[in-house]
Amino acid sequence: MQKKQRLISRREVIKAGALAAGIGPAIIIPGRARAAKKTLKILQWVHFVPVYDEWFNKKYVKEWGDKNDTEVTVDNIGIAGLSARAAGEISAQKGHDLFLFNWPPPIYEEQVVDMKDVYEECQRKHGKPIDLAIKSTYNPKTKKYFGFSPSFTPDPVNYRQDLFGQVGMPTGPKSWDDVRTAGKQIKQKTGIPVGIGLAQEIDTGMAMRTIMYAFGAGEQDANGNIALNSKQTLESVKFVKALFEETMTPEVFSWDASSNNRAMIAGQISLALNAISITRTAEKDKPDISKQIQLTKALAGPVRAIGLEHVMDVYTIWKFAENIEGAKKFLVDYVTNFRQGFIAGEFYDFPCFPSTVPDLKKLIANDPKAHPADKYKVLEDVLEWATNVGYPGYSNAAIDEIFQTWVINVMFAKAAAGKATPEEAIKEAEAASKRIFEKWKAKGLV
Amino acid sequence: MKLVQGTAPVKVASRRVTFAHLRDREEWLGPLMIAPAILYIVLVVGFPFFLAIYYSFSDITLGSRSLGFVGLKNFAAVFGNTNFRTALWNTFVFAVGSQLLVLVLANMLALALLKDFRGKWFFRLLILLPWVAPISLGTIGWLWILDSTYSVINWTLQALRIIGPKARLIWLGVPYLAMGSIITVHVWRLLPLATVIILAGLSSIPRDIHDAAQVDGASFWRHYFQITMPLLLPVAMVALLFGVVFAFTDMTVIYVLTRGGPYDTTQVLASLAFFTGVVGGDTAEGAAISLYLFPLLLAVAIAFLRIARRSEVT
Structure with missing residues (x-):
C-alpha cells in the first residue's frame, strides 16, 4: 500500500491534471474542441446576377473551405446597406474577415490591412493587374493598398437597335454627338427619350463622369490636385444641358439605380448607360425587347472615348479581422479560379487579372442566351477603355466623398434643369469639392 | 443548539418583512419600476446623443479611431x-x-x-x-x-x-x-x-x-x-x-x-x-x-x- 502510494509522485499528479485539463473540455464540450477549425467570415452584396450567389455561396466557398480546413460563412446584404454595415463593424471593432465593397473605399484606409502582398502574389501567378484595379485600391500618398480588386463590371452603352435604325444608325451611336443628334430625332419621331439619369444615385454618378472624362474634364488631375473648374468641365455641362433639353424628360431627375433598367425593359427609353444587367434581365423576362437592345463601346467625346467601371469589386480586410492570413489566401485562390466566377456571373464581372480568363473573348463572342450570340463581343477590349472614378488620378478619400454626396450629379442636374447656369453649377460644385479635398488632405489621406 | 434553532425562523421572517415593507414603500417601488425604462433611454438615446456631441467637436472619420478636438470648426x-x-x-x-x-x-x-x-x-x-x-x-x-x-x-x-x-x-x-x-x-x-x-x-x-x-x-x-x-x-x-x-x-x-x-x-x-x-x-x-x-x-x-x-x- 505504502509502495503504491510512493509511485504516484507530485509531478505525475500535475501531469495528469494538465492532461485532464487539456482533454477535459474536448470530452465535456465537443463543440469547443471543433472550434479549433479555422473560420472565415465574408460579407458581400446580393449580386445582381442571382446565379452568381448560388455558385459562390453554395459551391465555391464550400469547396475552398474543405480544401483549407476552414469553415467559411458568407453573409449577403443589399448594396445600399454596405456603408452602414461597415461603419457598424468599425465601431464595434468586430465583424467579417473579408468585406466586399462595390466601389473603392479609401476612407477606411486606417482600418484595413495593406493588400500589397496579395497583389504581389497574384501578380507572380497571373501577371500584372489592370491599371483600373490599382487606381481604385492604392493610395499614392500613404503608399498603401487599402483594398484588393479581383474584378469589375463594365458600363457599356445600351441602345435600342430598332429606334437608332430608324434614324440611320443601326449599329448604334459612336460618339456623344451621335447620341444627341439621333436621340433628338428618335424623341421627335417616336416620343421615346434617351434615358441617362440626372439624379442622386450611382448610375448618374458614373454616366456624368463618363461624359466629363470624354470631354477632357475631371474632378482632379493625375497628381490629385482639384481640377473641376475648367473649360472642359464647362463644355461637358453645357453638352449635358443640351442633351437633356433635346432628348430627355424630367423623369431622369427622379431615378434610382434600377430605374434605367426598368425603363429600358419597358421600352420607354432609347439609350442608357448601364452594366449588362439590362440585357440579362431582358433575356429572361422580355425576349422580344431583348433582341432590340444592343451594346456599344465607350462613346467618343471631343478628347477621348472612355467609359467607367459600373461596379468595382474591392475586398478589404479589417485590421481587427480574426483570420487575416486565411482571408488573403482566399483572395489569391479566388483570383486563380476567377474563370468560374466569370461564367457563373454571366459575364457581369470582368477580371482585373486578365490572364485568369484566357478565353474571355471566345466566351463572350458566343453566348447562347444573347440575341445575337455575339452581343457581348463589344466588351472584348473593355479593359482598354474602362477607367476609375477620379480619372486621371487615383480613387482617393476626397473623390469618394464627392461621389457619395452626389456633388457632380447635382452640378449637372442643376444646370440641365435650368436652376443654375453651367458656370454657377460648376462654381458651387468646385466650392464643395475644395472643402472636401482640404479636409481629407488635412487628415493625411490625400 | 437551541439558540440556533430558535433564531433562524426569526431571521427569515424579518427578511420577508423587510422585502414586503420595501415592496409597499412608494419611494422604493417607483424608482424600481421605472429603472428599466431609464436604463433603456440612457443606453439607446442618451449615450449615442452625447457621443454625437463629442464627435461634432472632433475630427473623427469613419475610418479613424483617434479624434482630436477642433472646437466649432465643423459647425462653421x-x-x-x-x-x-x-x-x-x-x-x-x-x-x-x-x-x-x-x-x-x-x-x-x-x-x-x-x-x-x-x-x-x-x-x-x-x-x-x-x-x-x-x-x-x-x-x-x-x-x-x-x-x-x-x-x-x-x-x-x-x-x-x-x-x-x-x-x-x-x-x-x-x-x-x-x-x-x-x-x-x-x-x-x-x-x-x-x-x-x-x-x-x-x-x-x-x-x-x-x-x-x-x-x-x-x-x-x-x-x-x-x-x-x-x-x-x-x-x-x-x-x-x-x-x-x-x-x-x-x-x-x-x-x-x-x-x-x-x-x-x-x-x-x-x-x-x-x-x-x-x-x-x-x-x-x-x-x-x-x-x-x-x-x-x-x-x-x-x-x-x-x-x-x-x-x-x-
Whole structure:
C-alpha cells in the first residue's frame, strides 16, 4: 500500500491534471474542441446576377473551405446597406474577415490591412493587374493598398437597335454627338427619350463622369490636385444641358439605380448607360425587347472615348479581422479560379487579372442566351477603355466623398434643369469639392 | 443548539418583512419600476446623443479611431456650405408643411371616429395600419406608386382622362411635386399616431360641458373653438411635439423616395448628415449637421410642454 502510494509522485499528479485539463473540455464540450477549425467570415452584396450567389455561396466557398480546413460563412446584404454595415463593424471593432465593397473605399484606409502582398502574389501567378484595379485600391500618398480588386463590371452603352435604325444608325451611336443628334430625332419621331439619369444615385454618378472624362474634364488631375473648374468641365455641362433639353424628360431627375433598367425593359427609353444587367434581365423576362437592345463601346467625346467601371469589386480586410492570413489566401485562390466566377456571373464581372480568363473573348463572342450570340463581343477590349472614378488620378478619400454626396450629379442636374447656369453649377460644385479635398488632405489621406 | 434553532425562523421572517415593507414603500417601488425604462433611454438615446456631441467637436472619420478636438470648426464649415443651407430650408418646409397637415387631418379624423357608425372598428383599423406597418416597407410601396414609369396614380389619372394618354406627372422628379410627395408620405405615416392621441383627448372631455353648451344653442364651430380646442390643447401639444421631432430628425421617407433629389431640393438635415457622416465617411461633420437643430428643438419642446401644462384644466 505504502509502495503504491510512493509511485504516484507530485509531478505525475500535475501531469495528469494538465492532461485532464487539456482533454477535459474536448470530452465535456465537443463543440469547443471543433472550434479549433479555422473560420472565415465574408460579407458581400446580393449580386445582381442571382446565379452568381448560388455558385459562390453554395459551391465555391464550400469547396475552398474543405480544401483549407476552414469553415467559411458568407453573409449577403443589399448594396445600399454596405456603408452602414461597415461603419457598424468599425465601431464595434468586430465583424467579417473579408468585406466586399462595390466601389473603392479609401476612407477606411486606417482600418484595413495593406493588400500589397496579395497583389504581389497574384501578380507572380497571373501577371500584372489592370491599371483600373490599382487606381481604385492604392493610395499614392500613404503608399498603401487599402483594398484588393479581383474584378469589375463594365458600363457599356445600351441602345435600342430598332429606334437608332430608324434614324440611320443601326449599329448604334459612336460618339456623344451621335447620341444627341439621333436621340433628338428618335424623341421627335417616336416620343421615346434617351434615358441617362440626372439624379442622386450611382448610375448618374458614373454616366456624368463618363461624359466629363470624354470631354477632357475631371474632378482632379493625375497628381490629385482639384481640377473641376475648367473649360472642359464647362463644355461637358453645357453638352449635358443640351442633351437633356433635346432628348430627355424630367423623369431622369427622379431615378434610382434600377430605374434605367426598368425603363429600358419597358421600352420607354432609347439609350442608357448601364452594366449588362439590362440585357440579362431582358433575356429572361422580355425576349422580344431583348433582341432590340444592343451594346456599344465607350462613346467618343471631343478628347477621348472612355467609359467607367459600373461596379468595382474591392475586398478589404479589417485590421481587427480574426483570420487575416486565411482571408488573403482566399483572395489569391479566388483570383486563380476567377474563370468560374466569370461564367457563373454571366459575364457581369470582368477580371482585373486578365490572364485568369484566357478565353474571355471566345466566351463572350458566343453566348447562347444573347440575341445575337455575339452581343457581348463589344466588351472584348473593355479593359482598354474602362477607367476609375477620379480619372486621371487615383480613387482617393476626397473623390469618394464627392461621389457619395452626389456633388457632380447635382452640378449637372442643376444646370440641365435650368436652376443654375453651367458656370454657377460648376462654381458651387468646385466650392464643395475644395472643402472636401482640404479636409481629407488635412487628415493625411490625400 | 437551541439558540440556533430558535433564531433562524426569526431571521427569515424579518427578511420577508423587510422585502414586503420595501415592496409597499412608494419611494422604493417607483424608482424600481421605472429603472428599466431609464436604463433603456440612457443606453439607446442618451449615450449615442452625447457621443454625437463629442464627435461634432472632433475630427473623427469613419475610418479613424483617434479624434482630436477642433472646437466649432465643423459647425462653421457646414454652415458655409450651400448644400447645408438648402437642406436647412427644406427641413423647415418639410416639418412645418407635414405638421400642419397632420394636425388638421388628425382633428378631422378623430372627430369623425368619435361618432358611432357601422363599421367604425374597420375604419379605425385602416387608419392605424400605416403606423403598424414597417416604415421602410410602406415607403417602398409609395416608391412604386410614385414611380416615373409605372405610377398607378398616373395610370388612374389617364384612365379618368384627367391627363392625356401619354402625359405623365413626374412625382419625384419635379421639385415641388417631389416635396409634395415626401410630405404626403410623411403625413400618411404620422397621421395614425396623431389621430389616436387626439381621439384619446376628445374622449376625455366631459360630456356635460358639451350638453350645457347645446342647451345654450352653441353651433358646431362654437363647440369646437370654445370647448373642444381649449380642452384638447394639452394633448394636441404632445401630438404636435412628437410630430415635429419626427419631422426634423427622421430621414426614412426621403432616403427611400428621393435621396435628397431632384438636385438637393428635398435634402433635409437628417439625410445630409447620413450622406456626409456614414456614406461619405466624415463622421464629425455628419454629427455637426445632425446636431445643428438640437437647440431649436429643445426650445420648441420646452415651449410646447409649458403651453400644454398651462392649458391643463384641473
